[in-house]
Every structure is written in structure tokens, then in C-alpha cells.
Amino acid sequence: MTANPILPGFHPDPSICRAGDAYYLATSSFEYFPGVPVFRSTDLVRWEQVGNALDRPGQLKVVRGLEAGSTGVYAPTLRHRDGVFWLVTTNVIEHARGQLIVRTTDPAKGWSDPVFTEGAIGIDPDLTWDEDGVCHLSWASPQGIRQAVVDPVTGRLLSEPRLLWAGTGLAYPEAPHLYARNGWWYLVIAEGGTERGHVVSVARSRSIRGPFEPHAGNPILSHRSTDHPVQNTGHADLVELADGRWAMVYLGVRPRGNTPKFHVNGRETFLAGVEWVEDWPVVVEDAYNVPPQPTSFTDDFTGRELHPRWVSPGTDPRTFARPAETGDRVGIVLAAGRPPRARETRHLLATRTRDGEWQAEVTAPAGDVALVVQIDDGHWAAVERVGDTLTVRAVVGPFDQALGSVTGVASEHPLAIRAVDISHRLSLHNGPDRLELGYLDRGRFHALAGLDGRYLSTEVAGGFTGRVVGVEALGVDAVVTRFSYTAHTAPSDGWT
Numbered sequence: 001m002t003a004n005p006i007l008p009g010f011h012p013d014p015s016i017c018r019a020g021d022a023y024y025l026a027t028s029s030f031e032y033f034p035g036v037p038v039f040r041s042t043d044l045v046r047w048e049q050v051g052n053a054l055d056r057p058g059q060l061k062v063v064r065g066l067e068a069g070s071t072g073v074y075a076p077t078l079r080h081r082d083g084v085f086w087l088v089t090t091n092v093i094e095h096a097r098g099q100l101i102v103r104t105t106d107p108a109k110g111w112s113d114p115v116f117t118e119g120a121i122g123i124d125p126d127l128t129w130d131e132d133g134v135c136h137l138s139w140a141s142p143q144g145i146r147q148a149v150v151d152p153v154t155g156r157l158l159s160e161p162r163l164l165w166a167g168t169g170l171a172y173p174e175a176p177h178l179y180a181r182n183g184w185w186y187l188v189i190a191e192g193g194t195e196r197g198h199v200v201s202v203a204r205s206r207s208i209r210g211p212f213e214p215h216a217g218n219p220i221l222s223h224r225s226t227d228h229p230v231q232n233t234g235h236a237d238l239v240e241l242a243d244g245r246w247a248m249v250y251l252g253v254r255p256r257g258n259t260p261k262f263h264v265n266g267r268e269t270f271l272a273g274v275e276w277v278e279d280w281p282v283v284v285e286d287a288y289n290v291p292p293q294p295t296s297f298t299d300d301f302t303g304r305e306l307h308p309r310w311v312s313p314g315t316d317p318r319t320f321a322r323p324a325e326t327g328d329r330v331g332i333v334l335a336a337g338r339p340p341r342a343r344e345t346r347h348l349l350a351t352r353t354r355d356g357e358w359q360a361e362v363t364a365p366a367g368d369v370a371l372v373v374q375i376d377d378g379h380w381a382a383v384e385r386v387g388d389t390l391t392v393r394a395v396v397g398p399f400d401q402a403l404g405s406v407t408g409v410a411s412e413h414p415l416a417i418r419a420v421d422i423s424h425r426l427s428l429h430n431g432p433d434r435l436e437l438g439y440l441d442r443g444r445f446h447a448l449a450g451l452d453g454r455y456l457s458t459e460v461a462g463g464f465t466g467r468v469v470g471v472e473a474l475g476v477d478a479v480v481t482r483f484s485y486t487a488h489t490a491p492s493d494g495w496t
Helices: 092-097
Strands: 015-019 022-026 035-041 048-054 077-081 084-089 100-104 123-129 135-141 144-149 162-165 174-181 184-191 199-205 231-240 246-253 268-277 280-284 297-299 321-323 332-334 349-352 358-363 369-376 379-386 389-396 399-407 415-421 433-441 444-452 468-473 478-480 482-487
Touching: 015 231, 015 246, 022 077, 048 100, 077 123, 084 123, 135 174, 162 184, 174 231, 184 231, 199 231, 199 280, 246 280, 332 468, 358 369, 369 415, 379 415, 379 433, 389 433, 389 444, 399 444
Parallel strands: 015 077, 123 174
Antiparallel strands: 015 022, 022 035, 035 048, 077 084, 084 100, 123 135, 135 144, 144 162, 174 184, 184 199, 231 246, 246 268, 268 280, 297 482, 321 332, 332 478, 349 468, 358 415, 358 482, 369 379, 369 468, 379 389, 389 399, 415 433, 433 444
């Protein structure tokens, strides 16, 4: 069974569809802007991000601050029909408006303004079309999975919502997806909560409107109470391949360290095969060979547009990051963000961490800056440069501590953070990793302080996201000319 995700890092709640010979996949983004990253693949294993579905302020409302953590965009469903891609999702900040629907003919070229499905209150929406071309919207409510006929162009509900299925009796029946095959309609859901008890269950009916008969073999996927390196498996979506076979994407986490173990990179997207036995889906977890995905990159910001990997919590990055215009200087100018002693980010330009071991570096020749790794505004660590003084600072809940500092470090020295995997060490007190924060001098890492990585884990912070690493200007504008993220593929006891 593979332990490698096809989308490593904070990419939860995957939804997949096929358009001709290509596959498209979308995931949740919560409080980060732009929202709903969209990926393309031709083999289901290697994926390229082609954009973000919600990349304009008119499409997506997000807010900043500690209480904004894990709000925003919840699970999307992505579908393709008659040359049009449809995406439906929930923005919990605007949950009273119902579900949000956008569409496009090319996911790489932008999506429509949203329409909302007033009266369909809940999360995890799904769109599907029956044999007559009628569009059905399904979603998770406190009572179970509900459904109504909808006009996807206007968002108007065309029927009263009705209860489809309340699940098998486990907690939180959610994430509904409907599929037609061989005269049956299949309703696949997640149950058990998105933590260690997460499962995938299925029911079927001869009618899209039910009643639905649960599979006697439920759950069809779960790693609960096992020692598998991938846990919390669930929230699955199925796709039929061009040759008639089927595949499944689902979320999982890779916890490390001692009990209760900790996951830091969020819920990630994994791939499995699906076979059909007596008209029921059977998950084949080792159907695909998924190698470690390439995650390293260097960005000198020479383009006119930010790469779609760049996001910001609660803010459109384009409102504070602009190309540098001075002479032949490359890079970007970051508008002043939080004051140096403030706790909550204002203008953090960030990207998802995606590996067990990694190193991030930023070169900022002008202005005061912070290189930050965080789960949310209450759980972060940074190396901050104010003038020629570097300070390592950690915020964990109410605690705000300077862990180390040094003066006389010129601005040409890159700030650096690295995550070192310590989970393989024989100790009853292992966290998932150790975060080391410092700077580079002629390519050599100088650590000023370190932090047990469990304090920047989902098990400590709570919520539904994972770590991001990024840079923010502190109180004044700053120039950034280079940012690099490098994966380290083998566990080590430290780097030199």
C-alpha cells in the first residue's frame, strides 16, 4: 500500500473529474486566498496546478485573524459536462447564502462569478445530472445527506430539499458524491469525522432520489485502528477512466512522532483503484505506483503574475505584493504587514509545506521581514529581521516567546527555516519533527533556535488546515528577490 500522496501538503477534500484524456482535481482551501486550487493530469499520478477557481475578490470572501482559521472554503465538487466544468463548494463565512457554484470551459483561464443556492444550507455540496439532464444538488446537513433539484446557472432550487441517507450510524455523515453505473445510483459519503475514525461508506438505489440501500461491507475504506502510515482516510471521490476502469481520490494524513502522533502538513490527497464486485465498489489501495512527488521550487519573482502556489490567509496577495520596478532589480515589493511585535499576520505571502523534511530560504535585501512557518495566527514560528538584528520568535496559544537572537547580520544573508524529521529516533517524547530557524552565511545554515514541531501540528492547533511557510514585511515595505523551498527526501539527524 502506497504511503505517498499524489498531492502532498495541505490539499484536503479532493474532487476529481475527467474531460477527454485529462483529469482535473480540486481541493479545499479554507481561509486562504486565492481559493480552491485546481490541478490537471493525464495519468492520475503526476499533477500540475493550473490555477485557483476562486481568484477574484468578487468570487470569494475571506477574513483575517485567529478566529478566521479554518473558515472560508470547505469541500468542493468538480464536474465536467458537455464541455463545461462546474464547481460547487461552501464558503462557511457566507453559509446562509447556501452553496456557491462557478463554471468555466477551461480551468486554466478563469471561472465565472458565483451564484448561490439559497435554501440549501450545509456543507460539502455535490452536483450531478440524471438521465434526463436534470441537475441535482446534494449536501451534508445535521440530519444527514439532503438533495434538491437545482438550476446550476442561477443557483435556484427547483424542488424542496429531501433527506437521502443518514449514513450507517457513525458520526458526521458528509461529503456526498453520486454516480450512475449499470442501472444503479451510488451515494458515496464520509463518516466518523475527519480524524482517526474517518471512513468511506456507500449506498445504492435504482433512483437518484432513493431510497438508498447501504452496502453490507461498509466501510469500504478506513485505516482506523491500524498501524498504516496514512491515517484519517476518507472523503473520497470516484472517476471513471477512458477505458472503463475506475479510480478513487481520498484524503489522509501522515502522522509522526510518539503517541498520539502528530500531522503537520495537513490532510493530503491520495489515489487508489476501484473494482466492481456484484455491483459494489471495492477499493484497491495498491492499484497505482505513486512515487514521491516533486515539491522543490525557487521563485525569483521575475514574472508579472504570482505563481498559483502563492496564497495568503484572509487577504488577496495581489493587494500587497507587486513587481519591483526599480532599475534592473528583480523580485517583488511587499507592502508593510504587521508591526514587529504584533501576533497576527496581515500580509503573509505563503506556500504550503509538503514534505517530512524541508528547508525554506528568503532573500530580502531591503526592509524588515519575517520568514514564518504557521498553522494559524495562534501557532507559528518565525525568524524576524529588524535592522541588522535577527530574532527567532514562537507563538503557541497564549505564549509568545523570543527563543534566540543575533545582531550584525547583513541583509544579503537569507533567512532560513528547516524542518528536520526526528520521528525515527528511539524516544518516548518524539514530536513529528524539529523546526530550526536561523540564516545562511555562504550557503551554510546557522540555527539561532529550534522548536518541537508538535506545537505547530493540527493535533495541537486544531482546525482543518496544515502548515504554510512564507514571508511578511514587518511594519515597512520590503523587497524580496528570491524564495526557495527544498525537500529533503531521507530522514536525518540534522543537516550541515
